[in-house]
């Protein structure tokens with residue numbers, strides 16, 4: 001990937017923001033351009049930028065009317081953000097287990113966890129690939145649930161001919177430092193539904209009464225704001241605005257998105273070639289009709305089969321010149337904040353008087369598939385330039401040969 005054209009554009013756009021300066025109700029217009037172009041690229045009507053890809057989901061839940069007494073079904077293999085935003089709405093996160101081969105949330109497990117209190121599902125496009133969205137949407141339609149796609153890691157992914165992000169009711173993306181598009185931190189919600197778009201906008205900008213779904217509509221016109229009788233806040237909101245400087249960088253990257261995605265797909269393809277034929281390293285399965293965008297390349301180490309541990313593999317890989325590999329996040333339900341229900345200190349949301357369901361116990365055994373698989377997942381980074389990628393391939397080749405020789 002040639003980064004020089006991208007860098008030049010980033011600098012040019014940032015300079016335009018700096019030259020324009022800072023004003024309360026006027027801006028250089030990059031947030032509006034980013035929102036419009038992003039939505040257009042994903043084939044939907046509305047885009048609403050946010051300060052990060054956690055805030056995005058919080059706004060979506062608020063827009064969907066999720067609150068105390070409601071349950072939201074989520075996967076346990078994800079960044080904790082997907083679960084924490086549910087708690088932030090004082091709703092109950094319900095964890096559905098994963099598929100052992102795709103590592104994605106399993107529709108049959110979602111079905112088992114539906115109750116009269118279920119209000120929404122947040123399917124995660126894990127590591128850059130969509131889960132089984134047809135099955136998820138069917139369940140959602142049957143039970144009248146809102147679907148919020150967490151696509152923090154998935155840009156331009158395809159699901160049976162559709163672009164990932166255009167299937168659920170709303171979709172969330174992250175511009176955090178490791179993502180396909182990054183401006184350090186940031187995020188965006190996209191949707192085709194004007195009502196949701198407006199509610200997301202209001203949730204993200206302090207609940208200002210005049211805000212609309214229009215691109216860049218993040219401020220109240222001066223003449224209205226100057227009136228001392230003006231009632232600003234009609235709904236509950238937060239301040240999740242994305243600064244113009246970040247919008248400028250994210251827009252430059254959006255305009256190079258195809259290349260940014262292909263770059264990662266190419267590096268993933270090289271890992272795939274190296275592990276081909278190795279039966280104790282099993283990559284995330286890509287079902288037919290799906291395009292994986294490889295935020296990272298993830299492999300299950302069949303530790304018992306080869307008789308080595310995750311740490312032994314990693315240490316040897318590093319010894320052979322590879323950069324330290326990442327393990328997968330621990331299943332979210334086993335993180336201490338969930339295990340100990342260390343939320344609001346007053347029993348909420350699980351023992352909130354408004355919650356009539358069965359209090360969740362976040363403990364081992366809740367999602368046996370993820371609990372078995374997660375400790376042996378190896379996440380290889382894909383955002384390496386050619387030389388660094390060469391070193392990873394060499395290290396991986398040597399590591400496989402080393403353990404095959406000694407097994």
Ligand SMILES: Cc1ncc(COP(=O)(O)O)c(C=O)c1O
Pocket residue numbers: 052053054055078079081082124150152153174175176185186187
């Ligand atoms: C699957 C997933 N969801 C949500 C997030 C949260 O995004 P952010 O860090 O922008 O808040 C991330 C990444 O950080 C993620 O990987």
